[in-house]
Amino acid sequence: MNALVIAGGRRLLGEVDVAGSKNSALALMSAVVLAEGTTILHNVPDVSDTRTKAQLLQVFGAKTEWHGSSLHVDCSNLHNGEADEEMVRSIRTSFYLLGPLVARLGRVTLPAPGGCKIGARPVDLHIKGLTLLGARIDLVNGVYSLEADSLLGAEIYLDFPSAGATQHLMTAAALARGITVIQNAAMEPEVTVLADFLNRMGARVEGAGTSTVTIQGMSSLSPCEFRVPSDRLQAGTYMLAGAITGGDVKVKGILPEHQSGLVNKLREAGAEVSEGSDWIRVGATERLKGIRIKTMPYPGFPTDIQQPMAALLTLAEGTSVVEETIYESRIGHVQELNRMGANIIQESRSSIINGVSQLRGTVVVASDLRAGAALVLAGLAADGETIVRNVHFIDRGYERLEETLQGLGGRIVRIPEDELRAKRVGETVL
Numbered sequence: 449m450n451a452l453v454i455a456g457g458r459r460l461l462g463e464v465d466v467a468g469s470k471n472s473a474l475a476l477m478s479a480v481v482l483a484e485g486t487t488i489l490h491n492v493p494d495v496s497d498t499r500t501k502a503q504l505l506q507v508f509g510a511k512t513e514w515h516g517s518s519l520h521v522d523c524s525n526l527h528n529g530e531a532d533e534e535m536v537r538s539i540r541t542s543f544y545l546l547g548p549l550v551a552r553l554g555r556v557t558l559p560a561p562g563g564c565k566i567g568a569r570p571v572d573l574h575i576k577g578l579t580l581l582g583a584r585i586d587l588v589n590g591v592y593s594l595e596a597d598s599l600l601g602a603e604i605y606l607d608f609p610s611a612g613a614t615q616h617l618m619t620a621a622a623l624a625r626g627i628t629v630i631q632n633a634a635m636e637p638e639v640t641v642l643a644d645f646l647n648r649m650g651a652r653v654e655g656a657g658t659s660t661v662t663i664q665g666m667s668s669l670s671p672c673e674f675r676v677p678s679d680r681l682q683a684g685t686y687m688l689a690g691a692i693t694g695g696d697v698k699v700k701g702i703l704p705e706h707q708s709g710l711v712n713k714l715r716e717a718g719a720e721v722s723e724g725s726d727w728i729r730v731g732a733t734e735r736l737k738g739i740r741i742k743t744m745p746y747p748g749f750p751t752d753i754q755q756p757m758a759a760l761l762t763l764a765e766g767t768s769v770v771e772e773t774i775y776e777s778r779i780g781h782v783q784e785l786n787r788m789g790a791n792i793i794q795e796s797r798s799s800i801i802n803g804v805s806q807l808r809g810t811v812v813v814a815s816d817l818r819a820g821a822a823l824v825l826a827g828l829a830a831d832g833e834t835i836v837r838n839v840h841f842i843d844r845g846y847e848r849l850e851e852t853l854q855g856l857g858g859r860i861v862r863i864p865e866d867e868l869r870a871k872r873v874g875e876t877v878l
C-alpha cells in the first residue's frame with residue numbers, strides 16, 4: 449500500500465494535458481465484446497480500473513494488448529469463464545459486461561459489481577432493462593446468471609436516468625433483434641461517446657445526449673478504432689487545484705461544454721475562469737466566497753466533483769451548503785477534512801461547510817476515489833505536511849496524479865506506507 453505525502457501551501461501554476469476518460473473507456477471496454485475481431489481503443493487512461501477491466505475481458509477469451517495508451521482487444525474467440533469475485537467487485541463496470549456477453553454467448557455468469565462505496569448502488573434498472581430485452585436472469589449467492597437465445601428490442605423506461613444502466617442497455621440492445629427505445633435515459637457525455645462508438649461499429653443509435661435513446665439492433669457488428677475523449681473529472685480536479693492553491697492552472701485537450709456545472713459554480717465563488725475551444729484556465733487571486741451546490745444528473749453539477757469541490761469550499765469565506773442528491777452516503781471526505789481543521793457539519797445528505805482561513809496538514813485516509821482527490825486538494829492548500837493513505841482508491845481514476853501535480857509545482861510524492869510507519873511522530877517526509 450502507498451501513501452501520498454504533500455507539502456502544502458504552494459500555488460500551482462502551469463498547464464495539464466488531461467488523460468483519457470476512465471468512465472468512457474470502461475463503457476467502451478464492455479462494448480468491444482459485441483464485435484468479432486480486434487477493436488483498438490486509443491487514449492485509454494493508465495489507471496487501475498482499466499487494467500482490471502482488461503483482465504476481466506481475458507477471462508471471457510478476449511486477447512488484450514497494451515501499446516502505450518492504445519488497447520487492442522481481440523474478441524474473435526470469446527467463451528464463458530469464471531471471473532474472480534475480488535476482481536469483479538473492485539470495479540463498477542464489470543456489470544456492464546453481462547448484457548453484451550449474453551448477446552454474444554447466449555449465457556453468462558458474473559458476481560455482483562463493486563465500485564466506490566458511496567451508497568447502496570443497486571442494479572435493479574439494469575436487471576429490469578435486460579429482462580425486457582429478453583434475458584432470463586437468476587441471482588444465486590451474489591452471482592448473476594443470464595441466458596437468452598437472442599435479445600429482442602424493447603421499450604425501456606428508466607425510473608432514474610442512470611448513466612450505467614443507460615450505457616449497459618444501449619450496448620446490449622446493439623445486438624438485439626429490432627428497435628430498443630430507452631426513455632428517461634441519462635444524458636451524460638459518456639452516453640454520447642458510447643453511441644458514437646457503437647455507430648462506428650455499425651449500429652444505429654440515435655438520440656444520445658437527450659432523454660430518449662433509440663437503438664436499431666444489428667445481427668453483427670464490426671471492430672473499429674476509436675479514441676477515448678479526455679476525462680472531464682480529472683480535468684475538473686485539476687481546475688480545482690488551481691483554485692484551491694490560489695494558483696493558475698490551464699487544463700488542455702478537453703471539451704469546455706462538459707464543465708459548465710463546475711465552471712459556473714467556480715465563477716459564483718469568485719474564481720477567475722477563462723476558456724477557449726479546448727481548454728479552461730482557473731485561478732484565484734482573492735479568497736473565495738461560500739456557495740450552494742446541489743449534485744444532479746448531467747448537465748447538473750456532477751456528483752463525482754462534489755467531494756473535491758467540498759475541499760475547495762472548506763477555505764471559502766462564509767457558509768457553503770453542498771447537497772448530494774445522487775448517492776446517499778458520499779461523505780467519506782467529511783470526517784477527514786475536519787481532521788485537517790475544516791468545519792463541516794453533515795446533516796443528512798447536506799454538508800454545511802463553515803469556511804476556515806487555514807487547513808493544517810495531518811494523516812488522512814481516502815475512503816473512495818473522489819474522497820481521495822478531495823484530500824489531495826486539501827493537502828495542496830494546507831499548512832504543513834499531509835499524508836493521504838489508501839492511495840489505491842485514487843489510482844482507480846487518476847492517471848499519474850502526483851506527476852501531474854509535480855508538473856504544476858506541487859510538492860507531492862508517493863511512498864510505501866511501511867516507510868511512513870518507520871517515521872517518528874512529528875518527523876516530516878518532504
Ligand SMILES: CC(=O)N[C@H]1[C@@H](OP(=O)(O)OP(=O)(O)OC[C@H]2O[C@@H](n3ccc(=O)[nH]c3=O)[C@H](O)[C@@H]2O)O[C@H](CO)[C@@H](O)[C@@H]1O
Nearest residue numbers: 471540569570571572573574608610611612613752774775
Ligand atoms: C464507471 C462509471 O461510469 N461510473 C459513474 C456512473 O456510475 P453508475 O453508472 O453506477 O451511476 P448511476 O448513474 O447508475 O447511478 C445514479 C443513481 O442511480 C441509482 N441506480 C443506478 C442503477 C440502478 O440499477 N438502480 C439505481 O437505483 C444509483 O444507486 C445512484 O443513486 O455514473 C455516476 C453518476 O454520474 C458516476 O458517479 C460514476 O462515476
Ligand SMILES: C=C(OP(=O)(O)O)C(=O)O
Nearest residue numbers: 540563564752817818845
Ligand atoms: C464513483 C466513481 O466511479 P465508479 O462508478 O467506477 O465506482 C467515480 O469515478 O467517481
